[in-house]
Amino acid sequence: MRGTLIFSGTSCPSLTKQICENLGMAPAEAELTQFSNGETSVRILTSVREKDVFVVQSGSPKINDTIMELLIMISACKGGSASKVTAVLPYFPYSRQSKKKSHRGAITARMLANLLGVAGVKHIVTVDLHASQMQGFFKCPVDNLHAEPLIARWIRHNVPDWKEAVVVSKNAGGTKRVTSLADALKLNFGMVTTDKRRGHNMTASMIMNHLDGIERQPVLDPISNQVRTTSTEPEKEATNAQSQDSRVVADGQGSPRPAANGTCARSASNPKPHHTRSQTTLSQSSVIDELDEEAEGDELEFNDQRAAEVIHGRLVQGHIVPDDFVSPAESVAGTEIPDEDPMVMSHASSFFAPQSHALGGSGDAEASSDEEEEILKPKVEHMITLVGDVKGRSVFIVDDMIDKPGSWIAAAETVRKRGKAEKVYCIATHGVFGGDCLEQMQACDCIDTIVVTNSYPIPEEKARKASKLVVLDLSFLLAEAIRRNHYGESMSPLFQHVLDS
């Protein structure tokens, strides 16, 4: 493209290379180093005068270095008289700190938006912002692209029985994202929610446990142990066999192999979207906290019967209130989830201690509304609830990013062990995989496939070891966004699902 330069930050050279290949150009040259004292040094090695400049930068384990590098690159290009500088951020850093979740905490995402502004950025291209309200933090235009069409396409082409599958949200906060994918594929959807109310609910879940006949050690037993002991051998074998060939790297179009079943898998021809939907989403008529009265055997039956009675299922979805939406559908004593980080942040203000550093070096990047909060409190028992029928079906657990494994594994185990789901796909746009998250998810018997995009760079070695991992390629989407931006064309087609052949 004439008059365009694409620079790559150090975080994502391979993604930039793919984007440039799609556009038939080479990445612009820049020398990115660090001085010996740790300051970032940027040298732009080609003229940017009156050019349309794009700077691609994702996240990395040295996130603050990455941000500074991006800001300095933007500043250098602006100082070098570029006509316009666009930041292409497939993964927007600090996007989870987009609200004041505790007293006197910072809204870092907004600050970062302002910092990009002062550095001289005139346009932002990003993918699946954690909260789309963040677009309002910027004074410049923001194109928030969606990876959903890509993911939907992958599902249609690679999941044999996808028409019967169920899309599951692993927390109440992400429900909207999940329903969107469910709508696109015309699938049923369900939800896994962890009850945060302690006290009386603890008794409820304890009773449930008792009824389930699960041998249960005191409250300190992590669920993973419990599950490992109960998982049966044949199941394991099946998982292993499946995982051998499950690693697929998709091409630019997001479709690795147009399988034979892909053609017949037209979602438009799905005959029963509305009706089935209403079956699986239970109404608010569910009696809260009385589930412990019911024996599990009856419960399944009762569930189906009751679900069939619901007529306005679809409308209900839009009004799901996480805290009240407890249903007796399938209850699991979700219980204790292992958590390596003592994360007391969100409640910090109530019990401040002077030795704040004793909290440890890392905490859970708390996320949308309620999610992952259940894992914040170790040593407290919770109840995890599955809403929706997943028996014998494939389940897509969907969220915007995979950072910590706890909630994913809990959700996967819930749908597999309690919901009797056949296969479990964990799907997210951003595969951040903090710590040993990927290893833990790989090791989890209840997860069959992990699907992410290459918005956040995953170290090659780590990816190679994870046989369950499938990485979808975003470069085509980003390249198209860059091209359309440069020529002033509409972005809208990029948001649409293409029902391809």
Place this chain on the structure above:
Amino acid sequence: MSAEMANEIKLISGRSHPELSDKIAKRLGIEVARTISLNYSNQETSFTVGESVRDEDVFIVQSTATGDVNEGLMELLIMISACRTASARRITAVIPNFPYARQDKKDKSRAPISARLVANMLQTAGANHIVTVDLHASQIQGFFSVPVDNLYAEPSFLRYIRENFNPEDCVIVSPDAGGAKRATSIADHLNTAFALIHKERPRPNVVGRMVLVGNVEDKVAILVDDMADTCGTLVKAAAVLKENGAKSVLALVTHGILSGNAIETLNGSVLTALVVTNTVPLGDKVQRCPKLRVIDISPTVAEAIRRTHNGESVSYLFTHAPV
């Protein structure tokens, strides 16, 4: 009404240099405010103020540890932003060593003026006032549209020289032409001789040939500079001074960044001592380098904070070091 109500100093410390913050707090007779700083599992920084800062006069002390400059800078920005969101009346960023100060001009085509970028970032985050020590170039003050108090380590250095040497035996030496002003100022105050080393610098952090201008024979040569990074310049300059007959050579430097192999370089040099202030966290470097001496700068910074809070003049500190 609230504007007339007396407010208090809230001293907030970043994680880069808690020792300096503690010393400043002790000097001011207050406690460092309770805060929570941590890194999430994906290394994003998170910060929460543990007590109310509403309508208070907030001072945030953050240095930048060698090798962790960006980490410290981002934390500072987040701290400022958090206090701004928490309705602080005024936020003063106390940055003893200003990061990216050396990237202050467009010396090559398309070189970024990162110091200006940092200045803009600090203001965007919500800083109302900046306190710093020995800016690499005073022009950086012009990058800000908020007030900047650039304190000097010079009074502390003058006292150190007077206490340890007979000024008449000393020659103040600038290791490069750019630092001549700083060196002549000290020489003038002490009424001593002055010399200058001219160096050719082919690339950053690489030192070429050196020529001495002035006489250092049988004198204590005191090199003066604003920062010691890899120490290549200082050590070469010391060797040149020694060759020219100096009795002994020591160096007085404000910011002891001491990156890379600086400690090893120093240990193997002819320098008898490197005197730095504690603007930069030194960690175990004092143990590793017997030649390293540290002057405490916290009285000057604490006094500047007190005077800024009370609306008194800071000028006194430009010529006097509080005891």
